[in-house]
Amino acid sequence: MLRTALRNVFAHKARLLMTMLAVLLGVAFVSGTLVFTSTISDAFHKGSEKGYANVDISIRQDGGDAPEGRDSVTPLSQRTLDRAEELPGAESATGVVSGFAALSDKDGKLVGDGFSTEGANYYAGRDGKGSDPRYPMKDGAAPRAPGEIALDAKTAERTGYQVGDTVRMSVNGPVRTEKVTGIFTTDDGNVAAGGTLVLFDNATAQRLFAKPGEYTEIQVKAEPGVSQAALKARAEKILPADSEAVTGKTLADEESRAIETSMSSMKTSLLAFAGIALFVGIFIIANTFTMLVAQRTKELALLRAVGASRRQVTRSVLIEALAVGAVAGLAGMAAGIGIGAGLRALVGTMGTMPDGPLVVEPSTVVISLLVGVVITVLAAWLPARRAARIPPVAAMGSVHAPATTRSLIVRNTIGALLSAAGAVLVLMATRMDDGGKAPMGAGAALLLVGVFVLTPLLSRPLIAAAAPVLRLFNVSGKLARQNAVRNPRRTAATASALMVGLTLITGLTVIASGVQKAVDKMASESLKADYTVSMANFTPLSPEVEKKLAGSDEVTATSPLRNAPAEIDGDTEYLTGVNGSTIAQLTSLDFTKGGWSGIAGGKQVVVDTDTAKQYGWKPGSSFQVTYDDGEKGRLSVAGLYKGNEMIKGIIVDNKAITPHLEKVADMQVLAKTKDGATEQVKKSLEKQLGNNPAVLVQDKKDISEGIAQMINILLNMLYGLLAMAVIVAVLGVINTLAMSVFERGQEIGMLRAIGLDRRGIKRMVRLESLVISLFGGVLGIGLGIFFGWAAGELIGSSLDTYTLVLPWGRLGIFLALAALVGVLAALWPARRAARLNMLAAIKTE
Structure with a gap:
């Protein structure tokens, strides 16, 4: 029967070709996804290891909330950095501070993708005359004074900037003009992923991203022969409150896990679509083998007549499927490696990943072959069973025996039941506010299968x-x-x-x-406002932007939107600060009760109906609020409105929250103009803001x-x-x-x-x-x-x-x-x- 099955495969090569192609495409999708994601993960993992090659331990804030009774965690100071440098077994210590920094290209457009356009410090030692091992200079010199910056080599290549050029950039809104003094190389993952990195001198970076004399991290390199564990144990003795020491290996492992996590969602999505392609392929495989069995009715019946058992006939058809699946799996795996290599090259041309070899893991080979074989054999199982049921007397009958009435009735009954169950589940899920996704997914799957069964x-x-x-x-x-x-x-x-x-x-x-x-x-x-103004990456915006807009002759009303954390009845809520005297001209909220009247005094708020229901508030209700600096206040409700994804929550005048903010910053600014939203007015506003690459001016x-x-x-x-x-x-x-x-x-x-x-x-x-x-x-x-x-x-x-x-x-x-x-x-x-x-x-x- 094995020889018979293999002969049938070779005898029906043309008929099985399309089936092989269907399986091949699905397997290629699976193996290509696995090769691509493995290659990216490996490249970023090695990049992480390389990036932390000069870091044996890191002293950092532990990321928790401030202890009770204190407004913030203890910062890492210059004194902590000096003590880290003096640790026994420490070769050097580097202070790190970084944050968002938008760089403009020569056409005035933002370089990078917005979220990975960063600025950092060049730490030149205590005396400011040394060098920073993290950023070796490829050309020119490191920044040493305000007004000087250094650019990473990839960004310099993309933009065409050279040493001596003047560039425009922004950190939190206002435009800065800086001179490029140097170009450096780096293993930073953000740069490899298409972002930009701008270096400032240490004092300037601290002023922009932290406070003078403060760092967000301290990196220490050990002397030869000193282990990371030993250096960590010594560093723990000098840690300030709210800080921790971790080894360079831990940092690399954390970054690798983060990469794996971020890659897993993409891998899952791609594999889901590969699964859809394979699911569609199952129809083709089953259809092909059903037709082959129907066309070979006489042949199979004669095999039964000369002594072949039902099991042998079934096995014969499944062996054909196994052969088809194995060939398609091998070809699909090879095609998938090509797809993975193509995607790797495509992503590489966009500069969004570090260099690295193509990675084909053994598990990819095994999974590709298993997918090809298992899918094909499973799809051929029903036709194989059908083949085994052909009686020897069928050799004298018609090749094209129609399906029995009973089998069609059973099929239609099953399809109707599945479709009805699926439709009911989907309709029930539409009435569920929460938790409706799972029933809807199950119902959609049942309905799809039910309709497939009913298609005849x-x-x-x-x-x-x-x-x-x-x-x-x-x-x-x-x-x-x-x-x-x-x-x-x-x-x-x-x-x-x-x-x-x-x-x-x-x-x-x-x-x-x-x-x-x-x-x-x-x-x-x-919104009634003609424009919203925000940072390109939606980070906090400098209050200077709102002041410039308010001073424009074209602008009739502005309101900054500020967020301030506060405690209400033991829960943390974010208050949204606005300009109470102008906000009614800039928004069009659907008030169910009350309105904006009285909010300008800073003692009243308007609240969306969901939040009001949560706390049991109505117009006239008052409540105590504890601001982020620990001070307490009392506010009353002036109105209730229907919130949406654009505007919701507790809205109060900025007078109430600004005195309690450690650093005043806006999330966005609303602006209304005399002439409305026109392209000419938009360009005028952008020009007044310095054609800032970091700031977005948008109309509705x-x-x-x-x-x-x-x-x-x-x-x-x-x-x-x-x-x-x-x-x-x-x-x-x-x-x-x-x-x-x-x-x-x-x-x-x-x-x-x-x-x-x-x-x-x-x-x-x-x-x-x-x-x-x-x-x-x-x-x-x-x-x-x-x-x-x-x-x-x-x-x-x-x-x-x-x-x-x-x-x-x-x-x-x-x-x-x-x-x-x-x-x-x-x-x-x-x-x-x-x-x-x-x-x-x-x-x-």
Whole structure:
């Protein structure tokens, strides 16, 4: 039976080719993901080790809250640094301080991605005349005085800046003009990931990112022969309060774990899409082996007649599947290594990862082979069982025995039960404010499987609906419709592969369209301000920005938005500070009770309804608040409003919170202008702020477009990943049609003999393919709309402005895509059918 199975594999190479391709693509996706993520993780891990090569121990603040009775943790001072340098066994000690620093390129645009544009200190020793081993100078000299900076070599290469150039930059809002005195090399992971690093002299960096004489970390290098553990034990004796000492190995391990954590979500996402492609591939594999079994009914029955047992027949089919899976797994693994290498090269050209070799772990090889073999064998198991049930007497019967009525009734009953259970779960989940995600996911899976099981039943009425159009193509159209419904199970399996991909694509598009509409509505309904001004990375903004805007002749009203932590009834809440005298001109909140009146005095607040319900407040209620500096105050409620994702919480005049802030900073500034939001006014405001690369000036349209751009980028990435499932579905249609043409060779020969020309045969096969693809497309788009609506109901519980939006243009494109799949998939099978020799085909048994 082993020899028989292997002979069958070689005898049906062409028929199994599409199945191999389907498995190959899925396995390639899996192995490519594993190779890519392993390569990135290894590169960053080695970069971390290299970055901490000169750090044997680190003294740092432990990151906890300030002890009771104190406003803040004890800072790391110059005295601590001096004591660390004098530790027995310490070769050197370096003080570290860093923070956000936005660098402008020569065109005035922000360099880097915003969140990894950093500034740090160049520590030149106690006397300021030494060198910092962390940053060896490639060109020029280190910064020694205010107004001087050094740039990392990658940033200098990207921007074209050289030693002696003057650059514009910003730390917290106001524009700074600095002179480049040096260019240095670094193993910093942020720089390797496409960010920028700007070095200031030690005193300037402390003034910008901390306080004079303070550091955020102290790094110590041990003398030769002194272990990290021994140096750590000595350092623990000089630690100030609220600090800890950790070894360089611990730092590298922490960074590696952080990288693993950040990579795991990307790996999981990519593997999920690989799983979808493999899931679609299962339909093709099962369909292929079902058709092979049907075409070899006489052969298998004769094997039974000459003594083969049912188990041997089953084993024979599974061995074929094993061989196909093994070959596809090996080829997929090789293709996956190529995909991983391609992604590595693509990411490398964008400068977003450090250099490193391609990593192919043994587990990747094993997983790739297992996935290929297991998926193929599992998908072939039901056809194998079906083959074993063929009685010897079937050798004298028809090859194309239809499914029994009983089996179809059982299938339809199971499909109806699964679909009903899934729909009920999804509908129940839409009524759950919290915890509805799991029931909705389970319900969606059940409904998808249920519809797949029901597709043979659904195929007849839906394909019959296309009959009026198909009649326009005369005999070819009529035959195409009859062929499409002749074997409902085959049609269902073929269409289901396309249905899965389009369900996901449609659902995601519907959800994204609703979210975008909700953001537009929220921005237009919540803000009267023409512009919002914030930092590019949304870190705190200097109050100087609001003062400049308020002094502009074009601006009629401004209000800074400040956050201040405070304790209320034992809970930590963040108070939002505003300009109480102008905020009513800049926002349009939906007040249920009360309003802005009285807030300007600094003794009253307005609160969103959810927070008010939590504390049992109503207009006139008063409550005690403990500010961050420990002082207490009393505030009363002036009004209640409906909050949203843009504006919510406790809003108070800045007079109440500013005296209690250690460092005054704004999260953003709202501004209203005489002439409204125009491109000319926006450019004027940007110019008044010094064309600052770190500051974003946005109108409502900019806010909406920024979110839309993020949504579109995410959608395009998802479309690209789901394209794999669609490609696999195309292979399924090609495979089904090709094998159907082979199966119906005698019939096609008879059609040619009685007068149907080659063009008519081609048209018949193409129309059949088109009908099957559109059937899958209609099911997929219908399910996608339902899932998009259901998920939107869940989103709407936390996003009040969310409404269902059906993007008819994109839905039309998806349906056209399904039609295109049908047309392209039919090219080769149709040509093959038209080229059949009619006499040879008629003689075929």
